[in-house]
Every structure is written in structure tokens, then in C-alpha cells.
Amino acid sequence: LGIESVLLLTDPRMVDHDTGRAHPESSARLRAVLDSLGPARAEGLVRDVAPVPAEISDLLRAHQPELVDLVRDRCASGEPLDPDTPTSAGSWEAATLAAGAGLTAVAQLRDGDARAAFCAVRPPGHHATPTRAMGFCLLNNVAVTAAALADAGERVVILDIDAHHGNGTQDVFLNDPRVLFVSWHQWPLYPGTGRVEDTGGPGAEGTTINVPLPRGSTGDRYLEAYDRVVDPVIDAFDPTWVLLSVGFDAHRDDPLTDLGLSAGDYGALVARSAALRPGRTIAFLEGGYSLEAIRRCAALVVPSLAGELVRGEPPTGGGPGAEAVAWLVEHWHRAGLLAS
Ligand SMILES: [Zn+2]
Numbered sequence: 001l002g003i004e005s006v007l008l009l010t011d012p013r014m015v016d017h018d019t020g021r022a023h024p025e026s027s028a029r030l031r032a033v034l035d036s037l038g039p040a041r042a043e044g045l046v047r048d049v050a051p052v053p054a055e056i057s058d059l060l061r062a063h064q065p066e067l068v069d070l071v072r073d074r075c076a077s078g079e080p081l082d083p084d085t086p087t088s089a090g091s092w093e094a095a096t097l098a099a100g101a102g103l104t105a106v107a108q109l110r111d112g113d114a115r116a117a118f119c120a121v122r123p124p125g126h127h128a129t130p131t132r133a134m135g136f137c138l139l140n141n142v143a144v145t146a147a148a149l150a151d152a153g154e155r156v157v158i159l160d161i162d163a164h165h166g167n168g169t170q171d172v173f174l175n176d177p178r179v180l181f182v183s184w185h186q187w188p189l190y191p192g193t194g195r196v197e198d199t200g201g202p203g204a205e206g207t208t209i210n211v212p213l214p215r216g217s218t219g220d221r222y223l224e225a226y227d228r229v230v231d232p233v234i235d236a237f238d239p240t241w242v243l244l245s246v247g248f249d250a251h252r253d254d255p256l257t258d259l260g261l262s263a264g265d266y267g268a269l270v271a272r273s274a275a276l277r278p279g280r281t282i283a284f285l286e287g288g289y290s291l292e293a294i295r296r297c298a299a300l301v302v303p304s305l306a307g308e309l310v311r312g313e314p315p316t317g318g319g320p321g322a323e324a325v326a327w328l329v330e331h332w333h334r335a336g337l338l339a340s
Contacts, residue, residue, distance in 0.1 A: 006047070011094075017123050037298070049105070061143075064131050067128075070133070109280060109282070116282065123136060125142055127191060130171055146169075154178075156243060157241070159230075159245070205337065221319065228328075229328055243284065244274075245286045249287040254289055262315060263300055264314050278307065
């Protein structure tokens with residue numbers, strides 16, 4: 001396997017995070033992702049790497065000690081963290097493996113012999129804030145990795161294409177100019193955050209980009225926001241690492257949300273993002289609740305990370321969202337955050 005291969009980080013113990021019957025964030029999701037990787041594996045694109053669990057000190061870069069203690073205690077007792085976020089005896093081990101996968105990927109990619117990494121993990125992470133576990137998320141997997149990279153002197157962009165706003169990731173880095181956070185998400189939708197006007201705290205202005213989109217928005221709207229705001233800001237920011245929060249719930253078949261993407265849109269968004277920093281790109285599985293949509297989207301992630309163009313469902317266009325993107329562009333210009 002050469003430098004065009006993609007590291008796959010996953011662990012069977014992630015199935016042991018038991019959310020109970022009929023919870024949408026089930027272990028069947030992870031199986032659907034792994035099942036879909038057969039063709040990429042047959043092509044020799046996949047190299048398996050075992051994730052090392054995150055240490056407490058790793059978690060404390062993104063979370064307050066009180067939250068880490070709370071998550072560990074609730075996992076031990078099997079009590080939920082909120083009404084949406086159950087735990088079980090296997091949840092702590094699964095969560096620390098999910099939070100450690102990105103750190104393991106960093107160590108491997110630093111050796112320079114792979115194109116990118118895909119952390120096929122659960123529980124997901126992007127709703128977990130410094131002080132709160134919520135929305136099916138126990139620990140913020142992508143934030144733990146981004147914070148470690150930033151502490152090592154790297155400049156990190158996080159691109160979040162889950163249908164929901166990555167409120168936890170935004171909270172971790174809102175006042176941190178070392179990390180550029182970008183989220184495309186349905187609006188309005190849980191958790192109710194992610195306004196265009198939220199562009200970063202004092203000292204970190206212009207390092208948060210929110211792209212709220214109405215129901216039915218198609219892939220061309222995502223790309224238009226990418227062209228007109230995200231790309232120029234990334235160019236000026238000059239990241240050394242690219243992290244992706246990839247939730248497949250923006251697919252048009254997702255049962256929990258109403259966005260309009262196809263698998264082909266996911267392939268295009270992942271390929272474009274991975275091309276920003278080949279060899280320094282890590283994708284993290286977040287949400288996605290249609291097993292069939294997960295299979296179709298995940299099948300494109302590894303080849304897209306490897307820089308290969310693959311055929312899947314055609315990209316979508318012509319849906320709602322043009323006004324939302326126009327407002328995004330106007331706001332960024334008016335705030336003086338976008339060079340004209
Ligand atoms: Zn989601």
C-alpha cells in the first residue's frame with residue numbers, strides 16, 4: 001500500500017456503546033460504514049490502524065475536568081447524560097477509543113506514508129461542549145484531535161458537514177485563533193445554534209464560519225458557500241491540518257433531517273476538503289441515521305480521501321438555499337472579514 005492509501009481507524013469495542021432499542025445512534029450504523037468499504041479495500045486503498053484510547057490529559061484539552069468525571073461516572077452507572085444521550089457499561093471504553101482515534105491517526109500521518117485517515121467511530125462527538133455531553137455525543141472526538149494539534153503548534157481547519165450544527169466544536173474553539181471551524185447545517189434544527197453572525201470571539205474574529213441552510217438545500221449551495229466564503233478564508237488562514245466532521249444525515253434520505261444532499265455531494269465535499277492538505281487530513285464519522293444512505297455515502301469517503309474520483313449518486317443542484325448563501329456572503333463582506 002502506497003502513499004495514496006487511507007488509514008482506517010475503528011475498533012469492535014465501539015459497538016459496546018449500547019444506546020438501547022430503537023435509538024437512532026445504533027451500532028448498526030458503524031457496521032453499515034464498515035460494510036460499505038469492501039470495494040475500497042479490494043482496490044488496496046484501506047490500511048487498518050488500531051486506535052489507542054485517549055488519555056484523560058488528552059480529553060482535558062477540549063473538556064472541563066467536571067465533564068470528564070461526569071461522563072465516566074454515568075457510563076459506569078449506565079445513567080443517561082441527557083434524554084437523548086444514553087450510556088452503558090461499554091460506553092466509556094468506546095468513547096475514549098473514539099476520542100483517541102484521531103490522535104493515533106495524527107501520529108501515523110506524521111510519518112508521511114498515507115494520504116489521509118478515516119476515523120469510523122462511535123459515539124459521535126461534535127455536540128459535546130467543554131461542559132456538556134449532549135445530542136448522542138459523549139466526548140468531542142474531532143475537538144480532542146484539533147486541540148492536540150494546535151498545542152503542537154499546528155493551524156487546524158475543521159469542516160463539519162453533518163446536518164446539525166457542531167455546537168460543541170464551535171464552543172471549544174470560539175475564542176481560539178489557532179483553529180478555524182466551519183459548519184454547514186440545516187436551519188432551524190437541533191441544537192438551535194450556528195447563526196451566520198457567530199464568526200468567532202474576541203481575538204478570534206473570522207475563525208468561525210456558519211452556513212445555516214433551509215430544508216431541501218442541495219449540494220450546489222454547499223459548494224457556492226465553499227467558493228465564495230470558505231475557500232478564501234481557508235486560503236488566508238493557511239491551515240497545516242484539515243479535520244472533517246462527516247455526518248451522513250444531510251443525505252436526502254435521512255429520517256431525522258430535511259437537507260437534500262446525495263452520496264455524490266458527499267464525495268465532492270470530502271474530495272475537495274481532502275485536497276486542501278494531502279497527507280494531513282483526518283475525517284471523523286459523526287451522525288447519519290439511514291443505514292442505506294450511510295452505505296452509499298461512506299462507500300465514497302475512502303476513495304474521495306485518497307483523491308480518486310468515484311461514481312455514485314449524481315451531485316444535486318437547483319434546490320433551496322441560494323438566499324441563505326447570499327446572506328452569508330453579504331454578512332462576511334459587511335463585517336470586513338472577507339478581503340474583496
Ligand atoms: Zn447530525
